[in-house]
Amino acid sequence: MPLSSQDIKRLRRIGHHLKAILIIGDKGLTESVQEELNSRLEDHELMKVKVNAENRDDRAAIVQTMCEQSGAELIQRIGNIALLYRAAEKPNPKLSNLLRYQNT
Template identity: 80%
Template sequence: MPLSQQDIKRLRRIGHHLKPVLIFGGKGLTETFVEELNLRLEDHELIKVKVNAETRDDRAAIVQALSDKGSAELIQRIGNIALLYRPAQKPNPKLSNILRYQDA
């Protein structure tokens, strides 16, 4: 189900104050990185990922691959930071950025 403009604005507002929880580096898109991405998305629902790549096109391709592999929605990409969202199966109120910052 696609997100509405209002939902995207709310998620951007929540994501503004978040720090990147994953840093994509030179080792590429390994199975371990994809597993970690899926764990972080399940825990936090809304995460920032820092992508270290040479060119803008490389960063765009990596961010697209991350959102595809993680079955996540790309909310925003500014420079080398991507904001990804995927609703959790069972949201944990202590870990979920959506539940913790729903009043933001």
């Protein structure tokens, strides 16, 4: 189900204060990075990913591939930082950024 503009604004507001918790290096999107991405999305639901790629087109392709393979939705991409969202099946109140910052 696509997110409404209000949902996207809320997620961007929450994501503004987050730090990147996954950094993709020179080797790109490997299988182990994809597994880590899925695990972190399940824990945090909303997270920032830093993509270190040579140029803008490579970064955009990596972010698009990440979203397609993980089922996440791209909320925002500025430079080499992407804000991704995927709802967890059973959110952990101690780890979920949505539950921790729901009043902001």
